[in-house]
Amino acid sequence: xxxxxxxxxxxxxxxxxxxxxxxxxxxxxxxxxxxxxxxxxxxxxxxxxxxxxxxxxxxxxxxxxxxxxxxxxxxxxxxxxxxxxxxxxxxxxxxxxxxxxxxxxxxxxxxxxxxxxxxxxxxxxxxxxxxxxxxxxxxxxxxxxxxxxxxxxxxxxxxxxxxxxxxxxxxxxxxxxxxxxxxxxxxxxxxxxxxxxxxxxxxxxxxxxxxxxxxxxxxxxxxxxxxxxxxxxxxxxxxxxxxxxxxxxxxxxxxxxxxxxxxxxxxxxxxxxxxxxxxxxxxxxxxxxxxxxxxxxxxxxxxxxxxxxxxxxxxxxxxxxxxxxxxxxxxxxxxxxxxxxxxxxxxxxxxxxxxxxxxxxxxxxxxxxxxxxxxxxxxxxxxxxxxxxxxxxxxxxxxxxxxxxxxxxxxxxxxxxxxxxxxxxxxxxxxxxxxxxxxxxxxxxxxxxxxxxxxxxxxxxxxxxxxxxxxxxxxxxxxxxxxxxxxxxxxxxxxxxxxxxxxxxxxxxxxxx
Amino acid sequence: xxxxxxxxxxxxxxxxxxxxxxxxxxxxxxxxxxxxxxxxxxxxxxxxxxxxxxxxxxxxxxxxxxxxxxxxxxxxxxxxxxxxxxxxxxxxxxxxxxxxxxxxxxxxxxxxxxxxxxxxxxxxxxxxxxxxxxxxxxxxxxxxxxxxxxxxxxxxxxxxxxxxxxxxxxxxxxxxxxxxxxxxxxxxxxxxxxxxxxxxxxxxxxxxxxxxxxxxxxxxxxxxxxxxxxxxxxxxxxxxxxxxxxxxxxxxxxxxxxxxxxxxxxxxxxxxxxxxxxxxxxxxxxxxxxxxxxxxxxxxxxxxxxxxxxxxxxxxxxxxxxxxxxxxxxxxxxxxxxx
Numbered sequence: 001x002x003x004x005x006x007x008x009x010x011x012x013x014x015x016x017x018x019x020x021x022x023x024x025x026x027x028x029x030x031x032x033x034x035x036x037x038x039x040x041x042x043x044x045x046x047x048x049x050x051x052x053x054x055x056x057x058x059x060x061x062x063x064x065x066x067x068x069x070x071x072x073x074x075x076x077x078x079x080x081x082x083x084x085x086x087x088x089x090x091x092x093x094x095x096x097x098x099x100x101x102x103x104x105x106x107x108x109x110x111x112x113x114x115x116x117x118x119x120x121x122x123x124x125x126x127x128x129x130x131x132x133x134x135x136x137x138x139x140x141x142x143x144x145x146x147x148x149x150x151x152x153x154x155x156x157x158x159x160x161x162x163x164x165x166x167x168x169x170x171x172x173x174x175x176x177x178x179x180x181x182x183x184x185x186x187x188x189x190x191x192x193x194x195x196x197x198x199x200x201x202x203x204x205x206x207x208x209x210x211x212x213x214x215x216x217x218x219x220x221x222x223x224x225x226x227x228x229x230x231x232x233x234x235x236x237x238x239x240x241x242x243x244x245x246x247x248x249x250x251x252x253x254x255x256x257x258x259x260x261x262x263x264x265x266x267x268x269x270x271x272x273x274x275x276x277x278x279x280x281x282x283x284x285x286x287x288x289x290x291x292x293x294x295x296x297x298x299x300x301x302x303x304x305x306x307x308x309x310x311x312x313x314x315x316x317x318x319x320x321x322x323x324x325x326x327x328x329x330x331x332x333x334x335x336x337x338x339x340x341x342x343x344x345x346x347x348x349x350x351x352x353x354x355x356x357x358x359x360x361x362x363x364x365x366x367x368x369x370x371x372x373x374x375x376x377x378x379x380x381x382x383x384x385x386x387x388x389x390x391x392x393x394x395x396x397x398x399x400x401x402x403x404x405x406x407x408x409x410x411x412x413x414x415x416x417x418x419x420x421x422x423x424x425x426x427x428x429x430x431x432x433x434x435x436x437x438x439x440x441x442x443x444x445x446x447x448x449x450x451x452x453x454x455x456x457x458x459x460x461x462x463x464x465x466x467x468x469x470x471x472x473x474x475x476x477x478x479x480x481x482x483x484x485x486x487x488x489x490x491x492x493x494x495x496x497x498x499x500x501x502x503x504x505x506x507x508x509x510x511x512x513x
Numbered sequence: 514x515x516x517x518x519x520x521x522x523x524x525x526x527x528x529x530x531x532x533x534x535x536x537x538x539x540x541x542x543x544x545x546x547x548x549x550x551x552x553x554x555x556x557x558x559x560x561x562x563x564x565x566x567x568x569x570x571x572x573x574x575x576x577x578x579x580x581x582x583x584x585x586x587x588x589x590x591x592x593x594x595x596x597x598x599x600x601x602x603x604x605x606x607x608x609x610x611x612x613x614x615x616x617x618x619x620x621x622x623x624x625x626x627x628x629x630x631x632x633x634x635x636x637x638x639x640x641x642x643x644x645x646x647x648x649x650x651x652x653x654x655x656x657x658x659x660x661x662x663x664x665x666x667x668x669x670x671x672x673x674x675x676x677x678x679x680x681x682x683x684x685x686x687x688x689x690x691x692x693x694x695x696x697x698x699x700x701x702x703x704x705x706x707x708x709x710x711x712x713x714x715x716x717x718x719x720x721x722x723x724x725x726x727x728x729x730x731x732x733x734x735x736x737x738x739x740x741x742x743x744x745x746x747x748x749x750x751x752x753x754x755x756x757x758x759x760x761x762x763x764x765x766x767x768x769x770x771x772x773x774x775x776x777x778x779x780x781x782x783x784x785x786x787x788x789x790x791x792x793x794x795x796x797x798x799x800x801x802x803x804x805x806x807x808x809x810x811x812x813x814x815x816x817x818x819x820x821x822x823x824x825x826x827x828x829x830x831x832x833x834x835x836x837x838x839x840x841x842x843x844x845x846x847x848x849x850x851x852x
Contacts, residue, residue, distance in 0.1 A: 026591070026592055093721075097725060100729055100731060106729060106730030106731060198718065199718045202717055202722075207710070208682075208846070208850050218682075219683060221584075224612065227592070309556070368588065474556075476581075477556070478557075479722075480552040480555070480721050481558065482557075482803070483557060
């Protein structure tokens with residue numbers, strides 16, 4: 001009766017609910033919440049506009065980039081994909097400093113503008129937030145869509161060639177159905193990430209008019225120690241996020257698909273000159289957008305020798321252990337959730353909601369709630385070792401799920417009936433039916449989840465200290481001690497590790513394609 | 514799931530046994546657990562030296578438990594309540610003192626505070642100051658030749674320097690500046706914010722982001738501490754960074770220590786509090802925490818501190834005033850600065 005997907009989804013929802021309930025029980029004054037009404041309404045309204053624009057831009061540009069990458073093969077394509085992943089998972093403070101280095105008043109563009117006698121660009125405000133958010137979110141859109149396009153049966157492309165499809169026909173009949181299928185969930189994903197974004201919004205927002213509910217939740221925990229209010233606000237944020245997710249889910253058409261024997265048929269539109277120009281333009285623009293802020297981090301290379309300490313080695317080892325554990329766990333949870341699609345029931349609503357829950361839940365409220373629930377069970381040091389990878393895995397779960405759920409759904413649609421009629425089930429089905437289709441997405445999901453945990457600071461904040469120091473923890477520590485150069489070196493190490501991991505998994509999946 | 518959890522418990526137990534091996538071998542010595550914020554115990558903080566110096570005289574073990582910042586210290590204490598393992602806490606500040614006191618977890622420090630070198634008289638018997646610093650705007654004197662000499666000049670000059678500040682909702686110095694504006698302008702603070710707003714580049718989440726943006730050249734001045742230039746002189750040998758003295762006076766940031774009511778080591782905790790005011794501890798503060806010592810040691814201050822500005826007036830709200838009025842101050846700021 002209870003499938004693994006349902007059980008996993010219920011477990012995640014229960015954990016989220018229990019953590020908020022635990023937090024609410026830790027004391028505070030919810031009654032004061034009503035006096036915050038107008039303030040909260042303004043926060044939600046502002047965040048909605050910001051997240052909506054971030055989402056639209058990320059989806060539009062991410063789709064254009066995915067199509068360009070789909071149609072073109074060029075040297076450095078894998079490298080670009082790795083840079084995309086690195087941009088999506090870098091710690092937010094690294095993104096902020098990267099964006100500033102290029103678009104800031106004294107950044108590259110500012111210097112160029114002054115050199116030709118123009119005004120330097122004004123980045124602080126909604127435009128700055130959008131630049132950073134698209135930089136962080138377009139990559140996942142691109143990766144997911146690229147995978148989705150790649151899964152389409154080659155027979156369709158062959159048929160399109162035989163019918164002499166124009167570029168516009170190709171878009172209408174080949175690409176649009178895929179975009180229409182994937183976009184609602186991706187839009188929800190990006191919207192929620194931007195709706196709950198925090199450090200980026202404050203640093204680049206230019207004033208209190210740009211903020212999110214997350215700011216109020218942080219304030220309640222850190223300044224007022226008002227846990228009941230924090231829990232109530234977190235609950236409000238969660239309800240808004242899940243409401244949106246449910247609404248957008250109704251836009252997604254059901255998956256209809258048929259088995260495919262051919263995968264490598266070429267598209268008829270790759271030779272169209274107008275598309276070639278468009279793709280070149282998109283690739284150049286996307287590279288020009290994403291690469292410079294990340295490349296600016298290379299300035300940290302000068303301080304890399306200062307990292308040769310036992311403390312750094314220990315933190316790097318701890319980070320690697322936590323991130324690898326969290327990456328594996330996130331993939332495991334994601335596969336369990338996504339296995340709902342195997343049953344070919346209408347739509348796997350509950351698993352979707354469970355994955356989106358982890359995006360809507362503010363990490364520090366979640367961790368504080370978990371701390372309340374677990375602190376009497378064991379020593380905090382031992383708990384930290386256990387909870388940090390688990391929480392990191394749950395935080396990375398939405399990314400892994402986004403990359404894994406669609407291929408599993410397609411696969412179930414294509415081979416599910418055959419597998420059932422042949423009586424192939426359980427482990428055998430996973431090995432014979434799902435594994436071949438899941439290998440590449442799984443590698444991408446693992447890279448995303450691991451790299452994301454590598455850069456995560458939020459979770460470690462409450463349990464950290466003592467032996468449990470990680471690289472982002474050191475990064476924050478150095479920034480707080482005036483050591484910007486050393487922090488720059490740590491940022492470089494983090495981004496290179498994330499990019500390197502993505503590059504290796506990219507090559508691995510390409511070899512096994 | 515169960516398999517995974519039992520597996521993880523075993524791994525965690527094994528790992529923690531490994532990590533805790535050293536303290537448990539030295540079990541005959543009593544242990545003192547002190548909660549503090551992470552930059553105190555970090556590589557460049559004074560934590561390791563403080564631990565060594567205290568252990569050399571107490572025949573005990575001092576265990577630091579580090580939280581993110583002062584705010585998360587209070588949050589953690591409040592979450593733990595009576596079951597907290599903290600014997601003492603080092604690193605609260607005046608803006609959180611009332612909140613911390615309201616937890617009922619602290620007991621009187623029992624120390625003599627008459628010889629403190631604070632800019633104000635100290636009367637609180639729960640919390641003991643261990644260092645302090647005036648808030649100040651820091652600038653690069655090679656880029657900004659004539660910094661404002663008063664807060665009023667900063668606020669009123671439409672062609673004045675561009676500033677990067679911290680958000681008072683999420684940052685201690687950010688809240689400090691909000692209170693500074695209140696102390697100088699009173700109810701006129703809102704219109705003062707409206708006049709200042711066009712020159713504020715942004716309000717960051719915390720001090721680190723703001724100071725980083727300033728060093729990268731995004732603003733002419735950053736809200737920081739009067740002691741910040743001492744860091745650049747002492748470590749980087751750079752003398753161009755200066756703090757601008759304002760004629761109305763400067764808002765004061767004081768860092769506090771206290772001992773818990775629930776401690777099982779009251780004698781040791783009290784000894785630790787006394788130690789925080791001793792020369793051995795106070796000498797580590799200036800170039801370890803880049804703050805002013807609460808009880809200046811006989812040897813005076815290091816050379817890097819020679820030029821730290823000494824405001825004639827000190828501005829400060831009491832912890833209770835902060836606790837009761839913070840929300841309304843922030844609401845007024847939101848309305849004024851969002852325009």
